[in-house]
Amino acid sequence: MVTQYGFFFNAAACSGCKACQVACKDRNDLEPGVLWRRVYEVAGGGWEKKGEVWVPSVVAYNISMACNHCENPVCGLACPVKAITKREDGIVFVDTGTCIGCRYCEWACPYTALRFDARTNTVSKCNFCYEAIDAGGTPACVASCPQRALDFGDMAELRKKYGDVRQIFPLPDPALTEPALVIKPHRDAARAAERAAEVANWEEV
Amino acid sequence: MLKEWPLVAFTLLGQMALGVFFCFHVPFLVHGRVPSYGWRVGWLIILAVVVALMALAALVSFFHLRHPIRARHVLSNLRSSWLSREILFELVFTALIVLAAWLAWVRTPATPLLWGVLVTACLAGGLFLLSMAKLYMLPSMPVWHGAYTPVSFALTTLVTGAITTELIVRGVVGPGSLDLDLLVFALGLVIVEIFLATLAAPRHGIRGVRPGPSLRPVDDSPRRCHRARIVLLAAGLVFIGMEIAAGVNDILKERGLSPALLMAFVLILAGETAGRFHFYGLAAKPGD
Numbered sequence: 063m064v065t066q067y068g069f070f071f072n073a074a075a076c077s078g079c080k081a082c083q084v085a086c087k088d089r090n091d092l093e094p095g096v097l098w099r100r101v102y103e104v105a106g107g108g109w110e111k112k113g114e115v116w117v118p119s120v121v122a123y124n125i126s127m128a129c130n131h132c133e134n135p136v137c138g139l140a141c142p143v144k145a146i147t148k149r150e151d152g153i154v155f156v157d158t159g160t161c162i163g164c165r166y167c168e169w170a171c172p173y174t175a176l177r178f179d180a181r182t183n184t185v186s187k188c189n190f191c192y193e194a195i196d197a198g199g200t201p202a203c204v205a206s207c208p209q210r211a212l213d214f215g216d217m218a219e220l221r222k223k224y225g226d227v228r229q230i231f232p233l234p235d236p237a238l239t240e241p242a243l244v245i246k247p248h249r250d251a252a253r254a255a256e257r258a259a260e261v262a263n264w265e266e267v
Numbered sequence: 268m269l270k271e272w273p274l275v276a277f278t279l280l281g282q283m284a285l286g287v288f289f290c291f292h293v294p295f296l297v298h299g300r301v302p303s304y305g306w307r308v309g310w311l312i313i314l315a316v317v318v319a320l321m322a323l324a325a326l327v328s329f330f331h332l333r334h335p336i337r338a339r340h341v342l343s344n345l346r347s348s349w350l351s352r353e354i355l356f357e358l359v360f361t362a363l364i365v366l367a368a369w370l371a372w373v374r375t376p377a378t379p380l381l382w383g384v385l386v387t388a389c390l391a392g393g394l395f396l397l398s399m400a401k402l403y404m405l406p407s408m409p410v411w412h413g414a415y416t417p418v419s420f421a422l423t424t425l426v427t428g429a430i431t432t433e434l435i436v437r438g439v440v441g442p443g444s445l446d447l448d449l450l451v452f453a454l455g456l457v458i459v460e461i462f463l464a465t466l467a468a469p470r471h472g473i474r475g476v477r478p479g480p481s482l483r484p485v486d487d488s489p490r491r492c493h494r495a496r497i498v499l500l501a502a503g504l505v506f507i508g509m510e511i512a513a514g515v516n517d518i519l520k521e522r523g524l525s526p527a528l529l530m531a532f533v534l535i536l537a538g539e540t541a542g543r544f545h546f547y548g549l550a551a552k553p554g555d
Binding site: 102127136139140141142143144160161162163164165166168169170171172173174177178183184231232233234238255259260261264267 | 331332333334335337338340341342343344347348349350351354402403405406407408479480481482483484485550552553
């Protein structure tokens with residue numbers, strides 16, 4: 063039995079096509095502006111002098127990020143009405159029938175996974191396509207990725223298969239929430255901070 | 268930033284209520300007594316103002332919620348949510364103030380009981396203030412996750428409390444036994460607040476915390492809010508200084524309100540409001 067579902071994201075393979083983002087919106091019938099999965103474009107750098115020549119030295123990669131169904135879900139700990147709960151299989155779930163719309167969880171989550179849905183006047187977030195999972199299916203984002211940059215499964219299996227990297231620039235310290243996430247870093251990620259990289263598409267995420 | 272006006276109003280009104288309660292009662296309580304019979308009318312007015320401010324704070328807080336009816340369950344996560352705890356201490360503090368007002372109204376001879384109620388209210392009020400600060404000291408929010416948040420909340424509480432108490436006492440109470448020079452107290456605290464804001468205000472203070480790269484969008488806290496806070500507090504400081512220099516700061520002798528004191532109150536409150544909008548503007552919500 064799965065005790066903690068999680069996502070794997072291959073930053074080295076992601077082309078930033080945003081098919082995962084669109085598939086998520088489509089499967090969950092999300093309003094414009096509400097994104098449960100987002101693709102951040104991280105970019106930075108400039109010119110570097112090598113000998114007598116100036117060469118471009120840039121970093122550019124994408125991060126596809128949804129709720130990480132953390133082992134220590136700080137959103138749920140912060141919620142005053144216990145509207146955010148964790149299922150036995152680790153999926154963190156928002157009960158929109160209980161949520162009072164105080165939006166405190168939006169501040170508490172370092173991954174900005176919780177999004178306000180004006181249609182229900184509550185917060186909402188990735189539910190891991192739990193109905194599909196329960197029926198033996200696949201989350202929409204994972205199924206839609208043409209690069210196979212996303213995968214899902216039991217965290218123990220994912221770690222065995224892909225390793226234990228949970229943080230690349232500019233993700234928060236995983237010790238804050240223990241995210242159920244494994245990442246294969248892009249080669250540029252290691253020098254993103256030093257090259258003053260930043261998210262380049264705030265308007266989209 | 269302006270969307271957070273209910274939180275700005277809630278925290279400012281709640282802190283002002285706490286400040287009035289503390290500034291008036293602590294001098295009595297530390298001497299092991301309660302306000303004497305000569306203070307009765309003024310004391311009841313002070314308690315009524317505290318209750319009114321708390322009620323108003325509670326009322327505006329509902330504008331922050333999208334489903335206020337469901338808020339009846341807000342105490343269900345006391346184990347881990349500082350928001351639940353904040354509401355609990357708010358309710359306990361208000362209930363104790365109402366009880367104290369009733370005891371003061373019926374002129375109960377049981378002074379130790381009244382003293383006990385007021386001391387307990389002090390503790391509940393302190394925990395209410397602590398909850399308000401802890402609520403925002405989230406590890407996910409580096410700009411709030413530091414000592415600046417509780418210190419600035421405490422300063423707001425004491426500054427607004429001292430000025431408001433001075434106003435009430437001047438306006439409605441005659442000579443009594445309040446042995447605390449609230450204007451000098453407020454003057455000192457406003458100086459500390461200006462210094463602290465200039466030096467340590469997140470994002471715009473000289474040595475304030477700067478948010479690092481993250482998945483949170485750049486905040487929308489304009490520098491002009493930070494500047495407005497400092498300028499308005501400094502202007503309020505000048506009026507407090509004028510009032511003290513005019514020699515009418517002794518509330519044991521002086522009755523009535525002076526224009527300088529009223530101006531100081533208005534400017535300090537405006538400065539605190541600008542500072543609070545700056546505070547909430549530091550935390551942009553994605554998609555807003």
